[in-house]
Amino acid sequence: MARKPIVNPIRDMVIEARKIKDKKIYPFNIGDPNKFDFDTPKFLKDALIEAIKQKSGHYSDSEGDSELIEAIMKREREKNDAHIAKEDVLVTQGISEGLFFLFASSISSKKDEVLLPEPSYAPYIGIIKFFGGNIKTYKLDENKEWEPDLDSLRKSITKNTKFIVIINPNNPTGAVYHKSILKQIVDIAGEFKVPIVSDEIYDELIFENTFYSGIASLARDVPSVILNGFSKSYLIPGWRLGYMYFQDPLGKLDSLKATIHSLARNRLCASTPIMKACSIAFKEKSHIPEINKKLKERADYAFKRFNEMNRLNSVKPKGAFYIFPRVDIKDRWSNDKEFCLDVLRNTGIIFPYGSGFGQKYGKNHFRSIILPPIDVMQEAFDKLEEFMDKN
Numbered sequence: 001m002a003r004k005p006i007v008n009p010i011r012d013m014v015i016e017a018r019k020i021k022d023k024k025i026y027p028f029n030i031g032d033p034n035k036f037d038f039d040t041p042k043f044l045k046d047a048l049i050e051a052i053k054q055k056s057g058h059y060s061d062s063e064g065d066s067e068l069i070e071a072i073m074k075r076e077r078e079k080n081d082a083h084i085a086k087e088d089v090l091v092t093q094g095i096s097e098g099l100f101f102l103f104a105s106s107i108s109s110k111k112d113e114v115l116l117p118e119p120s121y122a123p124y125i126g127i128i129k130f131f132g133g134n135i136k137t138y139k140l141d142e143n144k145e146w147e148p149d150l151d152s153l154r155k156s157i158t159k160n161t162k163f164i165v166i167i168n169p170n171n172p173t174g175a176v177y178h179k180s181i182l183k184q185i186v187d188i189a190g191e192f193k194v195p196i197v198s199d200e201i202y203d204e205l206i207f208e209n210t211f212y213s214g215i216a217s218l219a220r221d222v223p224s225v226i227l228n229g230f231s232k233s234y235l236i237p238g239w240r241l242g243y244m245y246f247q248d249p250l251g252k253l254d255s256l257k258a259t260i261h262s263l264a265r266n267r268l269c270a271s272t273p274i275m276k277a278c279s280i281a282f283k284e285k286s287h288i289p290e291i292n293k294k295l296k297e298r299a300d301y302a303f304k305r306f307n308e309m310n311r312l313n314s315v316k317p318k319g320a321f322y323i324f325p326r327v328d329i330k331d332r333w334s335n336d337k338e339f340c341l342d343v344l345r346n347t348g349i350i351f352p353y354g355s356g357f358g359q360k361y362g363k364n365h366f367r368s369i370i371l372p373p374i375d376v377m378q379e380a381f382d383k384l385e386e387f388m389d390k391n
């Protein structure tokens with residue numbers, strides 16, 4: 001019997017948008033900066049050209065190019081005080097492949113539970129369900145800038161909990177968690193002896209003068225799997241390069257790590273030229289302040305516009321590419337998906353519906369990127385405001 005398709009509100013809304021022939025389409029759905037006025041830094045383009053010139057079309061080691069792994073280790077040790085060795089690092093074809101490896105290797109029955117933040121990045125939900133796992137969620141509190149609700153987290157842990165997942169900076173809310181909150185999550189994980197999975201792909205994209213803490217610096221005695229990559233901070237989403245590493249001083253995740261590495265061997269390797277090029281990425285960060293300056297300006301603008309519109313309100317993002325407004329659907333739409341489809345058909349704006357990021361705390365919301373230039377955002381949001389005024 002074939003498995004059921006994975007639902008993804010971010011990409012699935014594009015299928016609906018293709019049906020619209022009489023309107024300009026505004027893609028506010030996918031966190032791809034290169035679709036707008038961002039571009040891959042020249043030093044990385046040059047590095048890729050050079051890698052291709054140096055006859056790099058061969059297979060690499062399944063774990064990843066050795067020079068790149070050394071660069072990842074150096075970066076994580078310096079930025080997050082990670083205690084890792086070379087065998088703890090695996091290069092992946094984006095974080096998405098890391099998620100497939102992780103859940104394919106750890107979910108064996110419907111009893112296996114993964115504790116996700118809610119709202120949560122939609123592919124976590126789809127991939128866990130695809131492998132037959134059970135999803136439990138803990139609340140991100142909209143009234144506290146989408147910080148994790150620790151009571152909700154504690155109450156959601158059971159004897160079947162395989163992992164506690166943290167996404168920080170957060171997709172879809174744009175929240176950046178306080179260090180004290182993260183430390184308390186680590187303490188709870190240690191108390192219940194549950195490993196942590198920490199998604200840190202946006203860890204360079206932080207504004208609002210917010211301090212960021214990587215989980216490796218806090219979870220010394222709690223087994224942790226950290227996911228990160230190059231797509232966002234280095235403006236290469238289409239290059240598909242990420243990594244995962246295990247900080248696990250007592251070896252409690254050795255069996256899981258061995259299974260994941262066996263999957264990596266069976267898919268052969270990530271792209272050799274791209275790994276060669278990205279081995280120099282961490283040496284250059286001069287482009288990141290400009291990215292964050294743009295994102296802060298656009299986050300401020302999106303926050304202001306959404307909160308001025310009829311039926312909408314939102315929390316100002318502190319990092320990443322997203323804002324997650326609430327919509328009052330009462331007496332007009334049956335649910336947030338219907339709302340997003342109505343917006344799409346009347347304005348041409350593609351917004352992923354909030355319940356796709358979680359049925360409880362994601363519902364009655366939608367996600368919007370903050371990547372387009374302000375003139376593009378103004379054009380789209382003027383149409384949205386006109387639509388909301390009629391509803």
